[in-house]
Amino acid sequence: MPRKPALICEGATATYEALARSVRRLAASLVARGVRRGDHIGVALQNCPEFVLLMVAAADLGVVLIPVSPSLPPDALERAFAATRTRHIVATADVLRSLRSPAGPDNLRLTVDNRDDDGRFPVIAALIGEIASDPAPFGWGSLDDPFILTMTSGSTGAPKPIVLTQSTKYNRAMAAIDSYRITASDVTLAATPLYHSLAERLVLIPLLSGGTSVLMARFSPREWIETVRRHCVSFTIAVSYQLRQNERAMPRVSRIESLRCIVSSSALLEIEAKSSLRATLQCAIHECYGTSEIGIASSFDMSDASPPLNSVGRAAAGVDIRIVDDDGRPLPAGAAGEIVVKTPMMFGGYFRRPDLTASAMLGNYFRTGDLGRLDEAGYLFVLGRKKETIITGGINVYPADIEEAVRGYPGLVEAAAFAVPDDRLGEVVGLAYVSDDDFDFDLPRLRRHCGQRLADFQQPHRFVSLAALPRNAMGKITRHALPALMSAAPGVRSRD
Numbered sequence: 001m002p003r004k005p006a007l008i009c010e011g012a013t014a015t016y017e018a019l020a021r022s023v024r025r026l027a028a029s030l031v032a033r034g035v036r037r038g039d040h041i042g043v044a045l046q047n048c049p050e051f052v053l054l055m056v057a058a059a060d061l062g063v064v065l066i067p068v069s070p071s072l073p074p075d076a077l078e079r080a081f082a083a084t085r086t087r088h089i090v091a092t093a094d095v096l097r098s099l100r101s102p103a104g105p106d107n108l109r110l111t112v113d114n115r116d117d118d119g120r121f122p123v124i125a126a127l128i129g130e131i132a133s134d135p136a137p138f139g140w141g142s143l144d145d146p147f148i149l150t151m152t153s154g155s156t157g158a159p160k161p162i163v164l165t166q167s168t169k170y171n172r173a174m175a176a177i178d179s180y181r182i183t184a185s186d187v188t189l190a191a192t193p194l195y196h197s198l199a200e201r202l203v204l205i206p207l208l209s210g211g212t213s214v215l216m217a218r219f220s221p222r223e224w225i226e227t228v229r230r231h232c233v234s235f236t237i238a239v240s241y242q243l244r245q246n247e248r249a250m251p252r253v254s255r256i257e258s259l260r261c262i263v264s265s266s267a268l269l270e271i272e273a274k275s276s277l278r279a280t281l282q283c284a285i286h287e288c289y290g291t292s293e294i295g296i297a298s299s300f301d302m303s304d305a306s307p308p309l310n311s312v313g314r315a316a317a318g319v320d321i322r323i324v325d326d327d328g329r330p331l332p333a334g335a336a337g338e339i340v341v342k343t344p345m346m347f348g349g350y351f352r353r354p355d356l357t358a359s360a361m362l363g364n365y366f367r368t369g370d371l372g373r374l375d376e377a378g379y380l381f382v383l384g385r386k387k388e389t390i391i392t393g394g395i396n397v398y399p400a401d402i403e404e405a406v407r408g409y410p411g412l413v414e415a416a417a418f419a420v421p422d423d424r425l426g427e428v429v430g431l432a433y434v435s436d437d438d439f440d441f442d443l444p445r446l447r448r449h450c451g452q453r454l455a456d457f458q459q460p461h462r463f464v465s466l467a468a469l470p471r472n473a474m475g476k477i478t479r480h481a482l483p484a485l486m487s488a489a490p491g492v493r494s495r496d
Contacts (some may be wrong), residue, residue: 004210040065045195084159154302190240235260274309402429
């Protein structure tokens with residue numbers, strides 16, 4: 001299908017023929033400049049067509065991409081590239097100029113920015129244009145080769161790169177194609193950053209199935225809705241936080257006819273949001289649970305009214321989920337413990353950290369670090385991160401239980417529970433919340449509400465009113481940042 005649209009981004013459309021030609025020419029130009037199989041290429045870019053070209057060219061050449069957020073400060077970028085032994089870097093000219101590591105014959109510095117005034121860095125579009133003929137694919141890469149080194153949630157601390165082989169990325173894309181019945185007629189939207197594995201999968205899914213990929217340069221609810229309508233998008237996997245924003249921006253009477261299936265990912269959807277999305281979107285809606293290390297572990301079809309709405313479904317095909325105690329022993333149905341997963345879509349370990357890889361595994365099962373429980377029917381309920389468990393007076397308190405108790409409280413937009421150090425009990429519960437500006441919010445009444453629905457050890461001791469909960473690029477609440485917000489900073493009100 002040479003003339004079929006393969007990639008649409010920022011108003012530009014590339015057919016399969018044009019995309020294949022650009023990939024082959026880019027690969028040839030990289031090789032001419034010294035790139036060899038096994039080289040590591042750092043990529044600090046916003047979503048753009050060049051990012052996609054690099055992904056496919058990297059697979060052909062057998063090189064490894066290290067995608068990172070371009071918004072990271074220079075020192076964090078330097079740490080990430082040093083930890084991954086990055087040799088070449090592709091970024092905007094501003095980012096390249098901010099880095100200490102200089103360009104040279106053995107370490108390319110390429111840009112996508114045609115506005116590079118001093119011309120220090122070759123532009124990828126120019127590299128593609130300088131190849132006069134259409135070279136054949138190199139075919140250096142194999143499914144066993146490392147393909148992507150990804151940082152979990154764009155880590156700004158000590159980098160912990162995850163190795164994803166070509167086989168892993170291929171298997172995850174094909175699993176989604178099978179699970180959600182994706183065909184060549186589907187138009188798939190990627191609206192999350194390409195430096196995260198979710199968006200990479202959403203680009204590969206249509207290219208492997210013969211469909212069309214629509215890539216958003218940046219997300220906003222209005223632009224998401226307009227993009228879906230303009231390009232007749234039929235499938236996407238979206239971050240749950242995006243879905244909640246989209247649902248509020250979308251009139252209930254204005255159904256998007258093209259959408260046939262949408263999957264919520266990254267963070268859990270509240271029961272009210274699930275019910276509202278089902279009424280608003282009127283298409284197949286799924287929720288999945290997983291991590292960058294294991295891909296999708298469980299899937300929940302919201303069109304089925306019988307399963308519990310506060311679960312994340314049952315294990316995906318070929319996946320085994322268990323709940324274990326601190327010693328790794330399996331727990332019975334209903335008991336809370338750590339979620340461990342065995343899957344054919346397992347990562348290839350942490351880059352050059354066999355110690356971390358070993359500690360993350362329980363035999364053939366990956367320790368997710370998440371707490372949860374399985375019911376008798378095999379439905380998984382996620383309670384939060386193991387490290388985020390609040391231990392008050394020796395009793396475990398799970399943030400998800402606190403947040404569930406206050407969900408739907410009048411005037412409360414959203415809330416997040418977190419641990420607050422306490423001299424007597426070790427830790428007590430803190431609750432950060434966002435209230436509706438148009439609502440006369442009554443905090444004492446919220447305290448009474450908690451008193452009626454939570455055990456004494458679960459009661460929030462500190463309340464922090466915020467304009468918005470802190471989130472990372474994938475919409476997940478950065479719970480570790482909440483204790484610092486208890487100080488009386490502008491726009492923050494903290495009360496015992």
